[in-house]
Amino acid sequence: MATGRNHRPATRSRGIPEATVARLPLYLRALTALSERSVPTVSSEELAGAAGVNSAKLRKDFSYLGSYGTRGVGYDVEYLVYQISRELGLTQDWPVVIVGIGNLGAALANYGGFASRGFRVAALIDADPKMTGKQVAGIGVRHVDELESIVHTNGVSIGVITTPAGAAQQVCDRLVGAGVTSILNFSPTVLSVPEGVDVRKVDLSIELQILAFHEQRKAADELSRGLRGPERPAPAAGGTGGGAGGARRGEGPGPDGDIPAVMPA
Numbered sequence: 001m002a003t004g005r006n007h008r009p010a011t012r013s014r015g016i017p018e019a020t021v022a023r024l025p026l027y028l029r030a031l032t033a034l035s036e037r038s039v040p041t042v043s044s045e046e047l048a049g050a051a052g053v054n055s056a057k058l059r060k061d062f063s064y065l066g067s068y069g070t071r072g073v074g075y076d077v078e079y080l081v082y083q084i085s086r087e088l089g090l091t092q093d094w095p096v097v098i099v100g101i102g103n104l105g106a107a108l109a110n111y112g113g114f115a116s117r118g119f120r121v122a123a124l125i126d127a128d129p130k131m132t133g134k135q136v137a138g139i140g141v142r143h144v145d146e147l148e149s150i151v152h153t154n155g156v157s158i159g160v161i162t163t164p165a166g167a168a169q170q171v172c173d174r175l176v177g178a179g180v181t182s183i184l185n186f187s188p189t190v191l192s193v194p195e196g197v198d199v200r201k202v203d204l205s206i207e208l209q210i211l212a213f214h215e216q217r218k219a220a221d222e223l224s225r226g227l228r229g230p231e232r233p234a235p236a237a238g239g240t241g242g243g244a245g246g247a248r249r250g251e252g253p254g255p256d257g258d259i260p261a262v263m264p265a
């Protein structure tokens, strides 16, 4: 199996819009669930519902992959899993290092979902000498002094930062200096990187704040409906995400860059 280093994702060079790229993991998650249930084919409507995406958008997205489905039959689930995995570069092996093996770093190291998607945790790195040699998820923690040699030896192109905010930029600089070109940043800080390096940020507290905003709007809407009196018709049912600015609005990863990204479970 080829390793990830020196392979830029084909998606960009083939001109697939970033918004489509951001939805591909959602389709893949839904398709993988269907595949696990041995479902052979799926309609665009069913798949769109499972992925939480509008079906016209799904058909447009799949047209970029050259996948149009068969009228009356739908899409071949296994073939789409293969096609999307290939498009996302998941048919390659991507060695990943996690830097900062505290609560979060250890939890990520223990998460089985990376390996099944082609992301192999090549090393766990921490600055605390007391951590060196400790086994986390069956992997011995290495000292941060070894960061550069670990990156070189393993051909690592993706680094995950789970250090305190104050250490994140320095860790990022060292990863980039060693040749890492993609960073997944969990620390609550904005990282500066040179051109050609991609940063995705995950911040659950931001997601919660967005939910809080929508909750507040829903509460305000309910209050104003109450003030207008009971004779007003109730708004159309919208399920659990109904009301103004349902929480699904911001669902899914955004375009590439240093903005919040939510990892597919």
Ligand SMILES: NC(=O)c1ccc[n+]([C@@H]2O[C@H](COP(=O)([O-])OP(=O)(O)OC[C@H]3O[C@@H](n4cnc5c(N)ncnc54)[C@H](O)[C@@H]3O)[C@@H](O)[C@H]2O)c1
Binding pocket: 099, 100, 101, 102, 103, 104, 105, 125, 126, 127, 128, 131, 144, 162, 163, 164, 165, 167, 170, 171, 185, 186, 187, 188, 202, 203, 204, 205
């Ligand atoms: N994005 C999110 O949703 C989210 C959720 C929880 C925590 N966090 C953030 O993740 C980070 C880690 O949180 P935690 O609870 O695991 O903290 P923690 O204190 O348990 O772990 C941090 C680890 O980083 C190590 N470290 C410190 N400086 C380092 C350096 N220069 N190089 C390598 N390792 C270094 C420490 O030794 C420690 O083991 C924090 O920045 C926290 O704010 C983000």
